[in-house]
Amino acid sequence: MLREILAHYNYWIVIVLMMTGFYIVVSRGNLVKKLVGLNIFQTSVFLLYISMGKVAGGSAPILDPDIKVYANPLPHVLILTAIVVGVATTALGLALVVRIREAYGTIEEDELDLMDDEA
C-alpha cells in the first residue's frame, strides 16, 4: 500500500501543487498573488505532462545505436507550447494589473469591488 502511494509520488506533487495554486487564486485578494497562484496551478499541469512522458531508465530521445530505451518526447514538446501560453497569460495578466493600478490606485480585490460599486 505504502509502496504504491510512494511509487506515484509525481502525481502527489502535482495534486498538492494544483490545489495550492487553486487555493491561492480563490483566497487571495491581491491581484498579483492571484496571478502567482494561477502560475502554480498551471505549473502543476506542466509537471503532470512532463512526468507522464518519463520512461524508467530511459534516456533522452536521441538517434543513437547505444540508446535502446528513451523517454516519450511528445508530452514534453506539448508542454513547451503550454509553457509559452502560460508566459503569455502571466504577461497579459501583469499588464492588466499595471493598468488597474493606474486607473484605480489599488490592486486589492475588495477595494476594487468597493470602488466599482460606488461608481
Add this chain to the structure above:
Amino acid sequence: MSGLAAHLPALQVVVPLFAAPLCLLAGRAGLAWLIVFVASCLATATAAGLAYQTFQHGTLSYPLGGWAAPWGIEYVVDTANAFILLLVSAISTVVLMYAPASVDREIRQGRRHLFYCMFALCLTGLLGIAITGDAFNVFVFLEISSLSSYALIALGGHRKALTASFQYLVMGTIGATFFLIGVGLLYMMTGTLNMADLQARIPAIQDSRPVLAAFAFITVGLALKAALFPLHLWLPNAYAYAPNVVSAFIAATATKVSLYVLLRFTFTIFGAKFAFLDLPLHWVLLVPAVIAMFAGSFSAIFQRDVKRMLAYSSVAQIGYIVLGIALSSAAGVAAALIHIFNHGLMKAALFCALGCIFHRIGSVRLEAMAGLGREMPWTMAALVAGGFSLLGVPLTAGFISKWYLIEAAFEAGLWWLVVLVVLSSMLAVVYVWRLLEALYFKPVPEGRAAVAEAPLSMLLPTLLLAAANIYFGLDTRLPVEMAQSAATILIREQIW
C-alpha cells in the same frame, strides 16, 4: 479536388493568422482594418467552400504539413464544424463592416491598428478550435482566442473593463487548464491526441479512473469557457464593458465555439452511451441549464445598463443551448445547434444596435436611451427585430430555435421542461418590454440635444443582421438542414 480547393482547411486558419502581424506592420488603422476585413471575407468564402465540399464529398480530412494522422495534426471538416466556421466567419465579416466608425469613437488613436491585430487573432483562434481534429490543438487555439479577447475587452473605455478583463483572464485560464488536464489524462491512457483515434480507443478503457477524471475536467473546463451557470460570473462584466464591436463579436461567437467543442467531446469522442447512460451528464447539464434560463433572465430584468441586460440574457440563452445538449437526442442536439446559430445572429444584431446608440449618445443606460425611438428609427427597428427574436416571436429566428427545442423536449417526454422553457421566455418578455418602453414611450430626458441616426457604415451592417434574424425565421432551410445533418454526424451512437 485539386489546387487551392484541396487546401481550404489550412487556409481557413492561416489567412486570418497572417492578417494579424500584417496589421501590426501596417501601423495605421485604415490599412489594418482593410487587411482584417479582406482576411475575414476570405475566411467566409473558405467556410462556404468547405461547407459545399462537405455537402458534396462528406467529411474532409486534411493532414497539416503533410504529416499523416494520428501523428500529425489533422484538420477535419464535416457538416457540424462547417456550420460553426460559417457562423463565426460571417459574423466576423459583418461586425468588421460595422467596426471602423465604432472603433474610431471608442478606441484611442494609435491603438486602433493593434485592436484589429487582436481581432484577427481572436478570429483565428475561434476558427482553429472549430476546424481542428486534434485535442491538444483545440487547447492552443482556445488560448489564442482567449488571450486576444482578454486584450480586446480591456480596450473598453470604462476602467471597469480592466477588472472585467482580469476576472475573465483568471476564470478563462482555469477553464482552459482544466481542459488541458483532461486532454493530458486522455493522452496518458490512450497515447493519442487525434480525436478520431481517441474515439476508437476510449471504449476499451472507459471505466478506468483517469478517463472518468478526464471527462469531468474537460466538461467543467468547457462549461467555464461557455459560461454555463454557475460558471458564468466572468461574462456579464466582460460583455458590458468591452468595446461595442467586441461585445457583438464575442457574444455571438466565443461561447458558441466552446459549446461546439463540448458537443464534439461528449457525443463523438466519449460517446453518448458513456456520458449519458454510464454517467449522469443528463442531470449535470439539465439542472444548471434550467437554473441559467431563469437566473439569467431574472437578473437581466433588474439591469439599468442595457449591455449588461443583454449579457445576462446571454447566460439564459446559453441555458437553452445546453438544455438541447442535455436532451442527448438527435433532435435535442439539432435544436442546440440551431439555437447556437440563431442566438449568434440575434446577439450580434442587438449589440450592434446598442453600439449605434452609444455612438450617438455615449451611453447605453435605460434612462439615457429614453425616447430614442423617434430620433433613431432605423437603429430602433433593428433593436426591436433582435429583441423579438430573443423572445421567440413567430416569424423571427428565435421562434425557430424555441420551436425545435420544445419539439425535442416533447420527443423526450419531458413536458415539464416545455413549461419551463415557455415560463422563462415570459421573463424575457419583461426585460425586452422594459427596453421598448424606454425607447418608445418615455419622454426624452431634459437637456439632451437632438440625436441623429447612426452613420450608414454602422447602420447598414446592423440592419443586415436584423434582417437575417427575420430571414432565418421565414426561410429556415440553411440552419435547420445543416444542424440536423450535423447532429447525426456528431452523435456516433444513438441512445434513445
